[in-house]
Ligand code: HEC
């Protein structure tokens with residue numbers, strides 16, 4: 001008798017679970033990932049930052065560099081990787097304030113935590129691509145995926161491979177290297 005009871009209970013639970021899953025499919029659609037993972041870093045939301053710092057490249061997520069890096073970078077915008085990216089003083093102050101508030105050493109995001117874990121105390125990288133964490137994570141990304149690939153401007157062109165980078169997603173689910181077959 002007990003076995004039948006448990007059998008029925010298990011059956012009812014299973015039915016409920018299937019119903020729940022079906023409802024979720026209806027609500028979110030088939031294209032959505034099964035488990036919603038949080039982004040690696042917070043996507044840049046500040047309209048001023050998005051406008052001012054995305055004319056030559058994507059607006060890089062603040063959470064991939066520490067405060068000291070953003071301060072150094074923002075203090076020499078007239079000599080910005082061979083370009084003049086100067087803005088007026090007021091704009092500069094507002095941009096820096098935004099970057100500081102969301103920098104890797106202030107953010108609770110997993111991606112930021114990982115950057116900080118590997119950062120040498122005496123280093124102030126001016127590039128995300130110069131942080132130990134991102135160097136390490138890309139050690140298996142073959143140079144031929146980047147060099148001579150007309151669809152990738154360089155390692156700094158995150159969005160070319162990370163197609164949801166504008167929303168802060170960098171994990172494997174959202175990577176596609178242009179010109180390569182999907183693996
Ligand atoms: C006039 C064009 C221009 C503007 C405007 C500009 N940048 Fe850049 N930025 C560049 C160039 C060029 C590079 C080097 C890209 C490369 O090496 O592929 C660069 C690189 C960077 C990098 C390093 C990327 C990496 O990890 O390799 C950061 C960080 C950066 N810029 C932040 C900013 C911020 C913050 C602003 C807004 C205040 C800004 N940029 C505005 C031209 C610009």
Ligand code: HEC
Pocket residue numbers: 040064111128129134137138140141145146152154155156157158159160161162170171172175177
């Ligand atoms: C040529 C393509 C390409 C470019 C450009 C690129 N990445 Fe990646 N990235 C990858 C691949 C492929 C992996 C996975 C590597 C592996 O697992 O061995 C990866 C992994 C990562 C990861 C780890 C994700 C996780 O959840 O484990 C982060 C974070 C990341 N990239 C950030 C960046 C940032 C920031 C930039 C730009 C500054 C960038 N990537 C530029 C291809 C690229």
